[in-house]
Amino acid sequence: MLAVAISPAGDWLASGGKDEAVRLWRPDGTGIGTLSGHSGTVMAVAVSPDGTWLASGGDDGTVRLWHPDGRTIRVLKGRVGKVYAVAVGPDGTWLAAGGTAGIVRLWGTDGREQHKLVGHESYVRDIALSPDGRWLASCGDDSSVRLWSREGAELRVLNGHTDMVREVVISPDGGEVISVGDDHTVRFWRGRDATAAEGTEVRGVVTDIAIDPTGSWLATTSHGETIRLWDAGGKVRGTLEAGTDWITSVAISSDATWLAAAGADSVVYVLGVDGTAQAALLGHDDDTWVYAIAISPDDDWLVSAGQDSTVRLWRPDGTALACLTQHSGGVPCLSISPDGSWFASGDGHAVIRLWDHEGTERHVLRGHRAYVNAVRISPDGTWLASASRDDTIRLWGADGAELAVIEGHGDSVNDVAISPDGRMIASCSEDRTIRLWSRETLDCVSALRTESSLDRITWFPSGDRIAVGGRLGPYVFDLLE
Numbered sequence: 001m002l003a004v005a006i007s008p009a010g011d012w013l014a015s016g017g018k019d020e021a022v023r024l025w026r027p028d029g030t031g032i033g034t035l036s037g038h039s040g041t042v043m044a045v046a047v048s049p050d051g052t053w054l055a056s057g058g059d060d061g062t063v064r065l066w067h068p069d070g071r072t073i074r075v076l077k078g079r080v081g082k083v084y085a086v087a088v089g090p091d092g093t094w095l096a097a098g099g100t101a102g103i104v105r106l107w108g109t110d111g112r113e114q115h116k117l118v119g120h121e122s123y124v125r126d127i128a129l130s131p132d133g134r135w136l137a138s139c140g141d142d143s144s145v146r147l148w149s150r151e152g153a154e155l156r157v158l159n160g161h162t163d164m165v166r167e168v169v170i171s172p173d174g175g176e177v178i179s180v181g182d183d184h185t186v187r188f189w190r191g192r193d194a195t196a197a198e199g200t201e202v203r204g205v206v207t208d209i210a211i212d213p214t215g216s217w218l219a220t221t222s223h224g225e226t227i228r229l230w231d232a233g234g235k236v237r238g239t240l241e242a243g244t245d246w247i248t249s250v251a252i253s254s255d256a257t258w259l260a261a262a263g264a265d266s267v268v269y270v271l272g273v274d275g276t277a278q279a280a281l282l283g284h285d286d287d288t289w290v291y292a293i294a295i296s297p298d299d300d301w302l303v304s305a306g307q308d309s310t311v312r313l314w315r316p317d318g319t320a321l322a323c324l325t326q327h328s329g330g331v332p333c334l335s336i337s338p339d340g341s342w343f344a345s346g347d348g349h350a351v352i353r354l355w356d357h358e359g360t361e362r363h364v365l366r367g368h369r370a371y372v373n374a375v376r377i378s379p380d381g382t383w384l385a386s387a388s389r390d391d392t393i394r395l396w397g398a399d400g401a402e403l404a405v406i407e408g409h410g411d412s413v414n415d416v417a418i419s420p421d422g423r424m425i426a427s428c429s430e431d432r433t434i435r436l437w438s439r440e441t442l443d444c445v446s447a448l449r450t451e452s453s454l455d456r457i458t459w460f461p462s463g464d465r466i467a468v469g470g471r472l473g474p475y476v477f478d479l480l481e
Contacts, residue, residue: 004449005045005054012068014054016042022056024068035066037075044086046095053109055095057083063097065109074111080104085127087136096136098124104138106152115152120144128170128177137177139165145179145189158189167451180451186473188234206469207263208249208456212256215461219259220474221247227261229273232460234476240275243267251293251302258316260302262290268304270316279318284308291332296340296357303343305331311345313359322359327351333374337381342398344384346372352386354400363400368392374415379422387413393427393437406437408444414455420463428454428468434477450475 003016012032015023018041024033040059047054053073057063059082065073081100088095094114098104104117104124122141129136135155139145145158145168163183170177177189211218217237220228227240227250246264253259258278262268266288268281284290285308295302301321305311307330313321329348336343342362346352352365352372370389377384383403386394393406393416411430418425424445425437430453436446454470467476 001449002041002043003045003056005047007047007051008049009051014045014047014056016045016056016058020058022054022064022066033068033070035064035070037064037072038062040082043082043084043099044097046086046088048088048092049090050092052092055086055088055097057086057097057099059083061099063095063107065095074109076107076111079113080124084123084125085138087127087129089129090131090133096127096129098127098138098140100124102140102142104136104148106150117146117148117152117154119146119154119157125165126167128168130170130174131172132174137168137170139168139179141165143181143183145177145187147177158187160187161185180473184471184473206456206474207247209458209467209469209474210250210252210259211458211460211467212252213254213461214256215465217256218467218474219250219252220469221250221261221263227259227271230474232465232476234474238275240271240273242269242271243280244269248289248291249293251295253295253299253316254297255299258299260293260295260304260316262293262304262306264289266290266306266308268293268302268314270318279316281312281314281318281320283312283314283320283323284310289330291330292334292345294334294336294343296336297338298340300340301357303334303336303345305334305345309347311353311355311359324355324359324361326353326361333372335375335377335384337377337398338379339381341381344375344377346375346386348372350388350390352396354398365396365400365402367394367402367405370412373413376416376418378418379420385416385418385425387416387427389413391429393425404442406442408435408437409433411453414453415457417457417459417466419459420461426457426459426466428457428470434466434468436479448477 001015001017006013020038022035038058042058044057063076083099085098096106100123102120106115120140124140127138141164143161147155161181165181167180179187208221218230229238231237242261244263244265248263250261266284270279288307290306292305309327311324327347331347333346348371350368354363368388374387389412395403409429413429416427427435434448452471454468456469
């Protein structure tokens, strides 16, 4: 599946892919129609604002307009090369398409060409239309984002990406243009009057995300020595520098005055939120990675784990409390119970261990068939969830008993998170999906596909938002009832 569009009422959706067909579905996954006519891969689909027709484009170089019942309205041929992008105007009277010819063309729904937008130097990958229909944005392989008037005049060229730009979006109020590129950046621009200097860059694969207890800000880490601090609206509020050049984990204290970070150089760094270095925790084997950090609810102690197969307990001032050596493989994940009385760790040999807060082993959990990527303890401390490269999520009691196995992802489940009320489980995967599961029924109640694989997921304290991070940076999603 290479393209998806949802009807305005949300009661059906259209998809396109390598089978050369446009398929229509109910949200529950029931197929309701197949639209046949393309002779190549379907790369783009879009639904009209009133839901009475849809458009598709593909490798055969055609743009096709359809009734949802499968009848062809019109076929537009030979204008943009292979068609990679299609968008329908907000009044439903026109559409835009772009592709390998590097040209964006605007047509009326009567099939008459209205304007030809020339400027891109290579393939056009995506098109977005402003909410009022007065301007549009396009992006492509020439690393640029271009803004155009509805009449076809080029308004701006937004330069800043250093590789192909795959996706462009215009905010609902028309105030921002957001672009995503193969240079591992997400850039924010200020509407149709944007200039290159106004872009905000989000660089690098996101390796971890932590949210402060109030939900008002968050911290992300990536393949570099910078920790970025964001407000809840997605604006960068500051950066902190750790001593390692590759940060894998970050945790925020419960009073939100300090945080801990670690990565490639075997050291755990304790920093004030103003960037002041407070302590360097030394103990993990030299030249090994620290994969995970967790801070106790009372901020009195923290735990780290890493490539050297050890789990280590510390005071924030750097005092070593314990070194736990029972794991036999690298330890990539940790979670501390809400009351701070016990914690969990998972390893590369598919084993999860439960410990009391002093480091005494309580239970050994076996069931996963591959590397354990994540463990999370529930808000009431009575159960936990784990995610694994065996493509499953497993639920366990605090007594070590396996409660359930959740299947549905098509590749490694990289992270799992539990909602603040304990009623929902969120997961993200190498299969490029985010999934929400009911704790009670274990059913998948919602799924979202993204542009790249995802490595981290966490809930905001309010329970109505989640933050995720992966190859293309951080995202924040609002959850609707």
